[in-house]
Amino acid sequence: MGTNILLIEDDEALHRGIRFTLEQEGFETRGARTLAEARNELECGEFGLVLLDVQLPDGNGFDFISEIRSRWRIPVIFLTASDQEFDVVRGLDLGGDDYITKPFRLREFVSRVQAVIRRSAVAQEDAPAAAKPQHSGGLTLIPGEMRIEKEGRDIPLSLTEFRLVSLFMAHPRAVLSRDQIIRHVWQGGVDVLDDNTVAVNVRRLREKIEDDPQNPRFILTVRGAGYRWNG
Incomplete structure (x- = not known):
């Protein structure tokens, strides 16, 4: 079926x-x-x-x-x-x-x-492998419910945002390239239509979790290399 x-x-x-x-x-x-x-x-x-x-x-x-x-x-x-x-x-x-x-x-x-x-x-499939809440820098990721808690506030996530933040939190302080992010989040990049797709989704996630998205604390841009999670 x-x-x-x-x-x-x-x-x-x-x-x-x-x-x-x-x-x-x-x-x-x-x-x-x-x-x-x-x-x-x-x-x-x-x-x-x-x-x-x-x-x-x-x-x-x-x-x-x-x-x-x-x-x-x-x-x-x-x-x-x-x-x-x-x-x-x-x-x-x-x-x-x-x-x-x-x-x-x-x-x-x-x-x-x-x-x-x-x-x-x-x-x-990914959620059971990380079923326990993940904590990082004052954020709590609830994998089974695809949401983040921040200072007692629930932040719902889309599937793309969930996969993106899960990747970042699983690799704290590692610099992740655009290609690495695409392979994990979009599973081969089937519907990544242009070079801005990763940047747009990082911006959307920042707007949900950062106090000041223009001066992010959690998702840092490493110029010419990619992004780094600063939990």
Whole structure:
């Protein structure tokens, strides 16, 4: 049986087309056209991925991802007609694992869905090996829940952020190159699309864990070499 996917999309024609494509690829797919329907599906079923439209009749996907992150450990891909950089960055900063703009090419869409599911599976495999909380410099990483605690505050992580901070904390003070980070975090770099991908994800992680992301304490840049964790 394939991975169960929840598709939250209110455009009827697009909804049918996406479900047909995913089911042809062997995925089990459930559909919701409102956030109310999505909550019911999440309460009743188990899913390996959520495809989340941003504009829905009864709410906003950007708001709904916070609810998902607080209750379920499921990767989320945003689907939206907006390709504005602000919206893309906002979606990723809120914990989205990818952001796909409409209209999209179906083969690329399926490839990106498969990539997120693959990363999720690897993250699940990694968690038992480091099931105990990891402490570093006042931060506590909770592997089984993919979150960090900082000064009593819970910080949810996306799959990419979880793998990135796990790598850093496992190698304190070691300088990690861009290529080393890609091999660990993206498992061969399947969906690393440009040279800025690592830098963008480091910036997102810094914004979550650093007191001053412009003058980081934990993730230090080693010019010309990579990054170093200063736990």
